[in-house]
Amino acid sequence: MxxxxxxxxxxxxxxxxxxxxxxxxxxxxxxxxxxxxxxxxxxxxxxxxxxxxxxxxxxxxxxxxxxxxxxxxxxxxxxxxxxQLDGATVAGLDPVALQMEEEISGEGHKRHHTLQTVHTSIQEACQGIEAQIVEIEEENRSSLVQVQELVGALSDLRHGRFAQAASGEDMGEETLATLKRLEAVCAHPPR
Missing domain, CATH: 1.10.287 (Helix Hairpins)
Incomplete structure (x- = not known):
């Protein structure tokens, strides 16, 4: 035939x-x-x-x-x-990491893209990255607010005005506790 x-x-x-x-x-x-x-x-x-x-x-x-x-x-x-192209590795990318990512993402088989599916995949990836950026910016704003509050609490020390400790603790201990909180916020921002 x-x-x-x-x-x-x-x-x-x-x-x-x-x-x-x-x-x-x-x-x-x-x-x-x-x-x-x-x-x-x-x-x-x-x-x-x-x-x-x-x-x-x-x-x-x-x-x-x-x-x-x-x-x-x-x-x-x-x-x-x-x-050959499907089996090729890209310089700088670990093939084991790529395989793990495929398994984690639920794509056990490699998809062959068309122009439309590539466009859709790129749009989805962009939306995901934009959502992550918004989340990171919100975390940064939250960390900045915490740092500003702590710096404001320590501003009395900088200007030489010592208000009575609100907790009734010794001023040195309260200052030390506030500095430790500032250090913790700077070293490990909340996620």
Whole structure:
């Protein structure tokens, strides 16, 4: 059974291709002036055109067969190259880490992207990154507020104004506790 490619090329290039399929001998002789229609050379000319046409059709058939064989090799080459690309590693990326990420993300098989799926995946990744940025900015604002509150609590020390400790503790102990909280916020911001 011919391949789909061979059938498509044959249907397009060969049907109807024989001279007798679209011009009969009678129609061909009617092209000539009436005085030459009975000349035996007209019939010989028709046969010669038919022979040349059949020769051309055979040449087209051979070319179609060669093209089908060439396309089979191209398909094999493409499949081989695709397998190499799918198995290739990118410099700087750990293949084990990539495999773990695929397993964690639930993508046990590699998806082959189309232009539309790549675009969708990129949009989803951008939205995820934007959400992470918003979350990080909120954490930074929260950390900044905490630092500002602690610095404000220590500003009395800087200006030499000592208010009575609200907790009733010794001023030095309260100052030390506030400095430790400031150090903790700076070293380990809340997540």
């Amino acid at each position: 011919p391949s789909q490619e061979a059938k498509m090329l044959g249907d397009f290039l060969l049907a109807p291709a024989a001279l007798r399929d679209f011009v009969t001998l009678r129609q061909f002789t009617e092209i000539f002036p009436k005085s030459h229609r009975t000349n035996p050379a007209v019939q010989d000319l028709y046969r010669e055109l038919q022979r040349l046409r059949d020769k051309d059709i055979d040449m087209v058939r051979r070319s179609i067969a060669e093209e089908v064989q060439r396309s089979k090799q191209l398909k094999r080459d493409y499949a081989h190259e695709r397998r």
